[in-house]
Amino acid sequence: MSEPPVRRARAMRRPGSRWFAGLRVRLAAAFTAVALLAALLASGISYVLLRRVMLQRAQDAVLTDVRAALSQQVPPDLPPDVTPLIGARLEDVLESVPKRKAVAVPVALRGGVNLPPRDRLDVPVTREFARRAVRGVVFQRVVRGGTPYLLVGAHATGYGVSTHEPERETPPMVFVSANLSREAADLRLFTRALAIADALALASAVGFALLATRGVLRPVRHLGAAARALGEGELETRVDVRGRDELADLARTFNRTAEALERTVTELRAMEAASRRFVADVSHELRTPLTSMIAVTDVLAENPAADADGAAVELVASETRRLGLLVEHLIEISRFDAGAAGLVLDDVSVADAVAATLDARGWRAEVAVEGPADLFARLDPRRFDVIVANLAGNALKHGGPPVSLRFGPAGRAGAGGLRVVVADGGPGLPDDLIPVVFDRFVKAEAARSRSEGSGLGLSIAKENALLHGGTLEAANGPDGGAVFTLWLPARDAEEDS
Incomplete structure (x- = not known):
């Protein structure tokens, strides 16, 4: 050409x-x-x-x-x-x-x-x-x-002449x-x-x-x-700003653009690293139940009478349920990453929603609930159920009794809202775990290759809180034990229309 x-x-x-x-x-x-x-x-x-x-x-x-x-x-x-x-x-x-x-x-x-x-x-x-x-x-x-x-x-x-010979x-x-x-x-x-x-x-x-x-x-x-x-990759490059003329404004704009670019590239690199870690963790989590199921099925294939007491079948069923829960959590995480997750808001009685969550999982007797019975909030009932279930389940599995759940109205930065606090009486969270407790596949006992949880529950709870426009924070209580605080902003029906 x-x-x-x-x-x-x-x-x-x-x-x-x-x-x-x-x-x-x-x-x-x-x-x-x-x-x-x-x-x-x-x-x-x-x-x-x-x-x-x-x-x-x-x-x-x-x-x-x-x-x-x-x-x-x-x-x-x-x-x-x-x-x-x-x-x-x-x-x-x-x-x-x-x-x-x-x-x-x-x-x-x-x-x-x-x-x-x-x-x-x-x-x-x-x-x-x-x-x-x-x-x-x-x-x-x-x-x-x-x-x-x-x-x-x-x-x-202007001169004068005679009349005889002018x-x-x-x-x-x-x-x-x-x-x-x-x-x-x-x-x-x-x-x-x-x-x-x-x-x-x-x-x-x-x-x-x-x-x-x-x-x-x-x-x-x-x-x-x-x-x-x-352009060659030196993202920390900045120029000196001198004066207050148009060139100084251009230099300031360049510095702001460079900072935004550096921040974006850093975030992209972090996301890329998180994605690689996520793929590796998913592979590991999927391989663990699959390995157990393959080993058991191989044993049953070689010796059908070896499972006289049904232990092998129970192991396969347990690993299958765990695998299904992991796949469900992975699908939910993928929706958040794709921006496809949405809210279906309704006026919900907070006391009834908390009680339904605990009753459905058989935790009503193990969790002490405290809060006003007439408190209503506009939120997504299904996602609120996921948040409460993950917080309460985490406290019961990894904390220690007594486990309490307190809720009530609470303002923040001049805006009204709902606060839910879940606390346990266990040893609390390690200091190095608190900043990353909501990261994906983070577990209290990371050294163990096998655990009952998927490591995605708290991450999903945090994403649901952010989807509501709220926050979810983790800390240790003054007397020990982990404390998780959920805050959701108050909403009106007119704001959602």
Whole structure:
């Protein structure tokens, strides 16, 4: 089967491409791009604002000089034939500023316009511009030969003339060209300064980006190494948590996940070991009665008259009953392991249920019962019978008289419930047996290869208690003897619906 195209393309990448696709490079590139964009944006805004200010200032200076010259050199009442004189004076005043040229042009009669000579100004004047200048002050910026200029056209207003010959009393139009090369040079210098500043900002951004990504990616690399160690089976691997940022939260999450994984794997290993031990114990428990039955049947097969008193038949019957009880307990345990065990709840009189359990097994005379006769509890009668029977039977078989069973209402952690205490007068439980007394196939006399019990009774009782949401605990009494305490929480019919 051929390799998919995408996977094959990825496999054909050059070894160095992984470095260029690394998270550090991408973060540094993004950080640098943002810094560069911010620097260019700031530089562009600064350039536009400064250019506007410089040109506006140069323009205002020229316009102010033109208006001042017109107001000062053009009298309110014009005498005849003073246009050449006023024009000369306007030219002298306006050309007193360096890099300015001025020319005065007589106003044409009957709606026409006169243009200044082309060699008198740095930029030519169009008829449209001259026509607009007749009505007041106009200006425009012009670039000629790569040099920027400001062209101003103006005509004085607000003067008085006589009624005899008004055409001889009209002031001239003035055209001024101002060279803006100084401002252009200042802008070029400012542009170079901005370019140098942007380059320095870019270099600084790259340096800061590498430092920042190094600090960010160090915990990520540690997490990656810890994850690899965890994947290789080092379940005790943890990472150091520093700070309160998102990476610290990620480290905490990793540690919690590692702890949960370690706990789960430990439980699974314990369950696996328990399963192996369970299989070995089942094999042993099944082999013991089967061995006895096979031996007896072999004897009877060889000598039918050997069982004249029926002892062999009684042994086979006893071992068969024991084998059946063991199989029944194993089936019950398998239901608990598979999660198939359920409760059939009912309102039960605790006194009647305890009495029925003891009467059915012939233990009524051997167990002293104490508890209120009117106490009712919502529980599964069959499973409650199994719990009481196993506790009482264990006390009678392995403890010593007197055996007592006390029951009554009891609260725990603010919740109501039922408590049943079974105690005996025997020697009590060994200290090393108390923590494991509810484990499967655990017996008080584990060294014996044969015993009357299956070693599953207390385990089944504990599972039934947990199924009710309760607890079953074992301890030794103050005066000796084993004490088993069952607590089942109180239930309402509405909670079960």
